Amino acid sequence: MGAAEKGSHNHSGGISIDNGSAETSWFTPKRLLMLFCVIQLITYLDRGVIASTGVNGVPETCRSNGQCSPGTGLQGEFRINNAEDGVLSSAFMVGLLIASPIFASMAKRFFNPFRLVATGLSIWTLAAIGCGVSIGFWTITVCRMLVGVGEASFISLAAPFIDEKAPPKQRSVWLGVFYMCIPTGVALGYVYGGLVGDNYGWRYAFFWEAVMMVPFVVLGFVMRPIKLKALSSDKGSSNEKPDTTFMQDIRELINERIYVVNVLGYIAYNFVIGAYSYWGPKAGYSIYRMENADMVFGGITIVGGIVGTLSGGFVLDKLNSTIPNAFKLLSTATFFGAIFCFSAFCFKNMYAFMVFFLIGEILVFATQGPVNFVSIHAVKPSLRPLAMAASTVSIHIFGDVPSSPLVGVMQDKLRNWRTSTLILTTVLFLAAGIWFAGIFIPYVNKYDEDEEDNEKPKQSNKTNPFDDD
Numbered sequence: 455m456g457a458a459e460k461g462s463h464n465h466s467g468g469i470s471i472d473n474g475s476a477e478t479s480w481f482t483p484k485r486l487l488m489l490f491c492v493i494q495l496i497t498y499l500d501r502g503v504i505a506s507t508g509v510n511g512v513p514e515t516c517r518s519n520g521q522c523s524p525g526t527g528l529q530g531e532f533r534i535n536n537a538e539d540g541v542l543s544s545a546f547m548v549g550l551l552i553a554s555p556i557f558a559s560m561a562k563r564f565f566n567p568f569r570l571v572a573t574g575l576s577i578w579t580l581a582a583i584g585c586g587v588s589i590g591f592w593t594i595t596v597c598r599m600l601v602g603v604g605e606a607s608f609i610s611l612a613a614p615f616i617d618e619k620a621p622p623k624q625r626s627v628w629l630g631v632f633y634m635c636i637p638t639g640v641a642l643g644y645v646y647g648g649l650v651g652d653n654y655g656w657r658y659a660f661f662w663e664a665v666m667m668v669p670f671v672v673l674g675f676v677m678r679p680i681k682l683k684a685l686s687s688d689k690g691s692s693n694e695k696p697d698t699t700f701m702q703d704i705r706e707l708i709n710e711r712i713y714v715v716n717v718l719g720y721i722a723y724n725f726v727i728g729a730y731s732y733w734g735p736k737a738g739y740s741i742y743r744m745e746n747a748d749m750v751f752g753g754i755t756i757v758g759g760i761v762g763t764l765s766g767g768f769v770l771d772k773l774n775s776t777i778p779n780a781f782k783l784l785s786t787a788t789f790f791g792a793i794f795c796f797s798a799f800c801f802k803n804m805y806a807f808m809v810f811f812l813i814g815e816i817l818v819f820a821t822q823g824p825v826n827f828v829s830i831h832a833v834k835p836s837l838r839p840l841a842m843a844a845s846t847v848s849i850h851i852f853g854d855v856p857s858s859p860l861v862g863v864m865q866d867k868l869r870n871w872r873t874s875t876l877i878l879t880t881v882l883f884l885a886a887g888i889w890f891a892g893i894f895i896p897y898v899n900k901y902d903e904d905e906e907d908n909e910k911p912k913q914s915n916k917t918n919p920f921d922d923d
Contacts, residue, residue, distance in 0.1 A: 483619040487628055489670065490612045493575065494635035495642070496666050497605050500582065502643015504543060504598070508651025509659050513539075527656045532591050545595045547850050549602025550609075554843035557607040559700050561839045566681060567611045572674025574607025579667045586660035610843040617830050617838075626775050630767025630823035637759025637819065640731065641752040703840055712777060712832040715892040717845050720825050721853045722885035723788060727818065728854020729861045729878055731755070737871040742804040754808065758815025766820030770827065777831060777897045780824040785890035791817030792882035799875045818882065832897070 503509050511527015513535060524530060529539055557574060561567040581600035588594035613629060620628035650659040707713060734751045738744045766787065773779045794814030798807045826842070833841045857878075865874045 483621075486619055487616055487631065489673070490608075490616060491632055491635050493608060493667070493670050494612070494632060495639040496663060496670075497578070497608065498636050498639025499643040499646060499666075500601065500663055502640040502645075503647035503659050503663060504643075506644045506647025506651060506659075508648035509656040510539065510647075511651075511656065527651060528588075528594065531656075532588075532594070534591050538591055542591070542595055542598060544855055545598035546602035546605065547855055549599040549604075550606050551602075551847050551851065553603040553606035554610055554847050555700065555704075555840060558610045558839035558843040559703070561611060562703075562836055567615070567839065568674065568681070570607050571611055572671060574604045575667060575671045575674060576604070578604025578608075579664045579671055580604075582660050582664035582667070586657040586664070606843065609846050610839045613826055613842050614830060614838040617827070623775075624771055626767040626770040626780075626823045626827050627764070628767070629826050630763045630765075633822035633826060634760050634763035636822070637755045637763075641756045641759075644752055703837060704844070707833065707837060707841060707844060710832055712892060712895050712897050713829060713841060715888060715895060716781075716825060716828040716832065717848050719784065719788075719885045719888035719892070720845060720849050722881050722888060723818070723821065723825075724849040724853030725857040726878055726881050726885070729857040731854075732858040733861055733865075733875075737875050738807075740871040741799070741875075742807060744804065750808070754812050754815055758812055759819050762816040762819030763822045765816070767823030769820070770824050775827060777828055778893050780828045781889050781892040783824050784821050784828075785886045785893070787817045787820040788882055788889060789886035791815070791820075792879060792886060795882065796876060796879045799872055799879065828892075 507527070509527055511529040511531075512525055513529045514522055514525040514533060516522040525533065528534070528542075534542070553574075557570055561570055578601055581597045581604055584597035584600065585594055588597060613632065616628050616632055617625050646663075647656075647659050650656075650662065735744075738751060744750055766783065770780055770783055773783065791814045794810050794817060796814075798810035798814060801807045801810065826845075829841050829845050830838050861874060861878055864877065865871065868874055
C-alpha cells in the first residue's frame with residue numbers, strides 16, 4: 455500500500471487494499487508494528503549476546519609462576535585482549551555508518567523500502583552466521599561490521615513506516631512500543647548469550663539468532679511489499695526536485711534547526727545511557743558490593759525501559775503530539791530523571807539506590823518515543839529515512855561509542871566509581887537544557903508536506919510554542 459497508488463488502510467488493523475486492485479496486503483498496521491518489534495528485539499538481542507559473559511568470555515590469565523588459566527568464550531579462543539575486545543564491541547558502527555545513508559538514499563530514489571529492509575536483514579543473517587564460523591579476531595570483526603550494514607536498512611526505515619501506518623492519535627505510543635524493544639532486547643541478549651554460551655558454546659548463540667531472523671527475511675521477500683507513502687508522494691511533486699543529491703539532502707537536514715537541536719540533545723542523552731549500560735554493573739559492584747550486579751542492572755533496565763518508553767509515548771499523545779510538546783516532555787523527563795539518577799549514586803544504602811535509580815531510568819527512557827517523533831516530523835517526508843539514519847549514526851559516534859572509554863579513563867584517574875558516575879550523570883542535565891531550548895524554536899510540522907492526500911491539516915508556523923496547549 456502506498457500513496458503512489460492512493461491506497462487506503464484501516465488503522466484499527468483492517469486489510470489494506472491498493473487502488474484499483476483486489477489484492478490485499480497481509481501487512482496491516484498492527485501486524486507491521488508487531489513484525490518490526492520482533493525484528494528490533496532480535497537485532498538488539500545480538501548486542502547483548504556479544505557482550506554476555508557466556509559468549510564474550512574472559513581472556514587467558516597467567517600467574518608469575520607460569521601457570522595459566524584457560525580463557526573462555528571468544529576472548530579465550532581467539533586470545534584477544536580487552537582493547538581488541540572493545541574494538542569488537544563497536545565494530546558494527548563502521549558498517550552502520552557507511553550503510554545507513556546509502557540505504558536511506560536508495561529508498562528515496564530507486565527501490566521499494568520494504569524490500570531494502572528484507573535485503574538488509576539478509577545481510578544481517580549471513581553476518582551472524584559468519585560470526586559463528588569465524589576463525590580469528592579479524593574475521594569476526596569483519597562480520598560484526600557486516601552486522602551493522604544489515605541493521606542499517608532497518609533502523610533507517612522502520613520508524614518512518616510505523617509513524618506513517620499508526621493511528622494519528624497513537625503515533626507516539628506506537629513509536630514507544632517499538633523503541634521499548636531496545637533495552638528489552640539487550641537485556642534478553644545477556645541472558646540468552648549466557649545460557650547458550652555456557653551450555654553449548656559461544657558459536658551457537660550466533661547460529662541460533664540467525665535462525666530466529668530467517669523467517670522475517672523470507673517474509674520480507676515473499677509478501678507483497680509496502681511502500682512508504684511519504685517517499686512515493688514526493689516523487690513528481692512540484693515542490694521538490696526529485697534529483698537532489700545526497701549532499702543536498704544532508705545540507706537540508708543541517709539547516710533544519712529543530713532537527714539539529716533534537717539530535718544534539720539525543721547525543722548528550724545517549725552519552726550517559728551508553729556508559730550506564732557498559733559500566734553500570736561494575737560501578738554497582740564496586741560502590742554497593744552487589745552480588746549479581748548484571749542481573750540487578752539488567753532488571754532495572756528492562757523495567758525502566760518498558761514502563762518509561764510506553765509512558766513517554768502515551769503522555770505525548772495525551773498532550774497532543776506536536777513538536778513543542780515533545781520538547782517539553784523531553785526536557786522535563788530528562789531533568790527529573792537526572793535528579794533521581796544523580797541522587798541514587800549519592801546514597802550509601804543499596805536498596806535506596808535501586809529505588810531511586812529505577813525511577814530515574816523510567817523518566818529518562820520516557821524520551822524514546824518523543825525524540826524520534828521530533829526527528830520524523832521536523833523534516834519533509836522524503837528526508838525521514840535519512841533523518842533517522844543520521845540521528846542513529848550521530849548518537850553512536852558522538853554518544854555511546856566515545857563515552858565508555860572516556861569514563862574508563864576518568865575512572866583510572868579518580869579511582870572512585872561513585873564520583874565517576876556522578877560526573878557522568880550531570881551530562882543528562884545538558885541534554886535536558888538542549889531539549890528545553892527546542893521549545894522556543896519556531897516550527898512547521900512537516901508530516902504532510904508534499905503529500906497528495908490531505909487527511910491531516912498542516913501545522914502553521916508557530917512563533918509562540920505555548921500557543922498549542
